[in-house]
Amino acid sequence: MLTAILLGFIFSVFLVFTGKIFRGKPAILAAIIPLSLFVYFSSFINRVASGEVIHESFEWVPSFGVNLGFTLDGLSLLFALMITGIGFLVFVYTSSYLKGHEYLDRFYGYLSMFMAAMLGLVMSDNLISLFIFWELTSISSFFLIGFNNSNAASRRSAITALAITGLGGLSLLAGALILGSVGSTYSIAELISSRDEIVANPNYVLIAIFFFGAAFTKSAQFPFHFWLPGAMKAPTPVSTYLHSATMVKAGVYLLMRFTPVLGSTEFWNSTLIIVGAITMVYAAVHTLFRRDLKGILAYSTISALGILVFLIGQGTEGTLLAAALFIAVHALYKATLFLVTGIIDHQTYSRDVTILRGLRKVMLPVAIAGFLAAISSAGIPPTLGFLGKELTYESTIAVIGIPLLWIILIVVTKILLLYAGFVAGITPFMGALPEKFSETKMPSFLLWVPPLLLAVGGLVFGIFPGLIEPVIKPVVTAMGENAGDAHLQLWHGFNTVLWLSIITIITGTVLFFVLKPSERLGLKAERVEFLSPQSIMERLWRMFYLTSSGWTNFFQNGYLRNYISTIMVFMIGLTGYSLYNTATFSLDLSTLSLITGYEMAIVGMMFFAVLYTVFTKSRLAAVASMGVVGLAICLLFVFYSAPDLAMTQFSIDTLTVILFVLVLYRLPRYLQLSDYKTRIKDGVLALSFGSIITILILEVLATPVDSEISRYYADNSYVLAHGKNVVNVILVDFRGSDTFMEISVLAIAAIGVFALLKLRLKETDQR
Template identity: 40%
Template sequence: MGSGAQSLTLLALFLPFLGAVLAPPLCRALGHGAAWLLAILPALIFVHLAGFVGIVSSGEVVAGGYDWIPSLGVRFSWYLDGLSLTFGLLISGIGTLIVLYSGGYLKGHPQQGRFLSFILLFMGAMLGLVASDSFLMLFVFWELTSITSFLLIGFDHGREAARRAALQALVVTGMGGLSLLAGLLVISSVTGATELSALLSTGGLLRESPLYLAAFVLVLGGAFTKSAQFPFHFWLPNAMEAPTPVSAYLHSATMVKAGVYLLMRLNPVLGDTAAWETVLPLFGAATLLVGTLLAMRQTDLKLMLAYTTVASLGLLVMLTGYGSERAIEAAVLYLIAHSLFKGALFMVAGLIDHETGTRDIRRLGGLARAMPITFAAGLMAALSMGGLPLTFGFIAKEEIYAAVEIGMGVPVLLLGVAIVGNMLMFAIAFLVGLKPFVGAAGKTPAKPHEGPALLWIGPLCLAALGLLAGLFSQMFHAAISSPMASAVAGNPVEIAASSVPHLGLPFYLSLATIALGVAAYFAHARIRFGIAVALAAIGWGPDRGFDQAMRGLLRLSFGATRIVQNGRLHIYLTVVFLAVAVTLLVPMIVFDELPAMPQFPDLWLHEWTIVLIAVIGLGAVVYAKDRLTAIVSLGIQGFAVALLFMLFGAPDLSFTQFMVETLSVVILALVMTRLKLTPSDHRPTHEKALDLSVATVCGAGFGLLLLKVTQVPFDATLSQFYEAHSRALAHGRNIVNVIIVDFRGLDTLGEIAVVMVAGLAILALIRVGTPQAPAAKREA
């Protein structure tokens, strides 16, 4: 990849962040018209990425990057193959339409600029996620999608429901992000790869490792939480508290598919194992059933679509883990089809709400005459979601049944789940895309009318594209579907499925699904009632469990805080010194690194005298009756050590020790006097015994560590460096002073800052402890 193309790709990755900066001032200046200008940015990204379609469809990849932290081998790198390029086109293409839709949906909103800024931030995060080659880049952008989705879900932060939904999404996906980080670290340690391109070339190395299961579980933690797999599915429907553009973009076409993207990306290195082909289909099938059943329970258009999104994500996970090439083809086709029809239907639901004042399906009807363009968009999207012939959704459904038909040895249960799920999604598709527009006129809060162009351009384009992709499927497969399936499978795959029906078991299963779906459409009220009764009988669910878990976490934190932060400084210091003692002694004992006991040296009389002075000082500290005497006595030991430094030829160090001891004693004595602390020690005997034990263990630890250090052969390399360079570089003869002032001058500055802050804190404590004179007395 040439330097010019690399620069353009880097610019394309950062264009959304530039748009996020420009959005607020542009909206203040131009109002909703700013959406037209801001939409140019994702459109330019789409055009740039579309230029790589020919290269990628021929089997090549587009890779590049720049050194980020060269010393650690970290690069800001990207890797565009059929999988990441398709996601990039969806993110930028649908993102363009969402920016326009947001301009109409939030027209006149005082915080429209902030909203568009968040949308563009998310776009940049998601684009970076799917384009990332570096593990570190992938994780950074992964977490950034969670943060930006938190901002978007909680956009209307004045409502408690929005705040709760935002926090719930952040907690669930944030925990998954940490799991993913751990998984990437395990994968890197096993394979030595720090980039996806290098990982994909390792073959079966990861599958053969004893750490495979750990990596698999940790990666699933990230993927399942982000893509709302059961039992983590509850956060996605709650996220419908966000404005509809967020639902149409994040929670149908982009963010929630990040987990599916991760599983598809790692399929060549993690797939083809019993764990992969068991866990993914099992959880995917459970999510598919739960999502579709809960969707039929709803009466809010957005919630119906949200739960079918959960179901669709389950279907994608089930197909990705199924293990056959046909299942991968089906997953790829369904992912693309779902992005198109679900994005369109969400925007249709938002348009209905915007122009009628309600999303309640029970109050809607007869809107086709008042909203003909919206009706056309909704109907085309419903046809694709329902899997009717000539649409891209029909191709996807045919491939699903071709992948899981009984003749290929798939368990009947899995086939039944696919049929039931598709049947209920067929019913939901037409309940959203058809029912509000036909029949008698509903009782809506506002008089229905067609929305402005900014609102219907997006759904109409996506719905029409779902139809065109089906009609020109062979061209679409060659450019998009086949390269994407090849990237997921890890080997070349050619998709030849057509939107024209072909007789066979998959087609007959499609007909059965349509017939059952039509029956479910007309019986939706009775199905809704039956599911409501069943849910009432069950009662508890993951959503309520999340609230209980959060309350339990708060109670646990309060209880732990009362124990470890009880306000007693004595306990804090005891815990700290015990931790120090354990840190010092346990490694030496466990790893058999205790020092050999040295022989006591022969000392001169004056040296014995200094040792005796230190011992006397120690006794004075221990047996002092009040704190002030103990502090003064503590200085005796410091002065004794300073004398030893002087005797052994270190006058500078001795002088420093004298100054430190003098200042310490004076300052501590001053503080103790001014604060009027209890002059005597009233500790009971057991506390004194505990303190003595802790002090003894800490002293033994430091003593043994110092003995061990002195018994290690001395490495004079650093001393020789300072001796050779102190005069030449720092122009100083006193090596100690040069080290303190020049070589480690920044460290010295930090120490001075610490001393200054400590002094200010002491001054504040003294002033707080000093009684203030009455105002009248001060005036006198």
């Protein structure tokens, strides 16, 4: 399994060196990677269906309990098959959709990295590795959404998506760390066995909130949903792969994976039901006001994700089975509709559903794919969508204590989704072909075959549900419920569920013929746009930006003396407050050695040099007197047997004096840089800071010292590191990694300074 996950990352790195090969006709060869992975995961279907769970673990950071543990059960297998199967078709589709694009190889690299990250996410059995793969999906999707980086809207959409999902990533990290601490393990399989202790823990609600934050942001739940419609600025293969079949379902996967650990409580179930219900209705209503095909599909995707969260929240065997089936149903028909939309956009250069008509006459296979996907999204027999809708209604009605309101809301949502599916999948192909599209040509078979295969798959699985049952039922088992007696079948007899389906189909179809997408509807929606979560968050962002800008401009005003003064004031305040509350001032002066004459002479020399520095009117004299202070400190180091420190101090002090002289040489000769008030303020600040440091040193001297660490270094420096200078041995051997990193930082800073010194910008490029 580890090899299967790493394959996508390896291919991404491989493209860095051989990318030119995949910019031309050989681009389709990239599809071999997801195809081989799909075949690999398909080989596990029978084993998983029989109840087997495949585990694989590799040590990573065992001291922290972080291992690369992977689990392949019903839940992870369903997602792995979707990721690789739809991924294969998207890879094929991309080879024609972006044919001739100068960065096609880069696109495949991002796509492969995302595929690998998603596989790692759904198969991870360790909370920390799950978080890492979670973040990798956010980063790779950022690159994919912003692929058209010359477009300002694409860049903005990518940043928005990264900001929202990145916030969810932080929430997941916090929840994972607390959950790992409470459960005393980061293994998800082991956490399931500790469920009762976790739920009874006082931190349970906090853990659940953090996991909700991660899932709701990733799966575009209200009020975090607005990043998903914006992400439609990405190329269609991205919209298909990330935002209908895989990435947006990562949040749903997280909820399903942790239902056995955190679920079946009032807080968990109620939160998911309420948030899912609001999301599915809110987004479904929005589809009525959209004209852009991608916009319609985006909001219908958000609504479908709300349905999934709603079903998971109910937490019964039936609703979990309905959720598992609906994941597959939605992936098949929504990926088809997105691919069809991409073909329409690619061939007609338009996604405006109010002007698209009659395209069946020039691209019949595409029209068939769109029609099949539309009827599957509507839940019309004999498609798989009909089974999904029937199971959703049946399981919701069967839940004890579910109010009638929830049943009404799920029916209304399904009606509106039927309308959206018909608008996206049927409207562009109905009627007469407009004159402006008369030159439209049949697309390459590499474009229309993938959506047609997905659409036919939705029909075949609907007629023969036994084909997909071995993949769906183990999902419920993985979530802690028993689905052994459940069977997927097309006909359930005449019952309440069937009548609800008939009402849904008839009402949605009537709505489709009565209500046509128009600019007028869009304008009505724009009038209340100021109340939308996106508008509210944008206003909050602007307030935050203005506040942070004012704060930054106040402190970061370009004057070094202000920066130093600010740092010193805060240090004086914090350190002084701490000393006031904790200092004992119990220093025994008798324990100190007697002050010698040469020490008094050196201190006196330093004192008069400081006074001369402060009051002299000559800059060069001030620099020279500062050099005297530095040399006096060197003498103190020598007297106290620290010649290495003395040499270091001497070198730095000499260099500092030289640099000061060079800088002062360039300044105007008689320029007065500060007035007496500024000097008084600086003097008070310096005296206060010096007093605080003096008190702190005296307090340190009065504190008992544990010399165990000092003895260790003294005893082992020569024996282990073969060095007589303890300080040098500590820096080079015992803390060699720290020293190496410090050297690296200094080297990077030096390279940056050198680059800035050598930078010569054109006048038009200067800011």
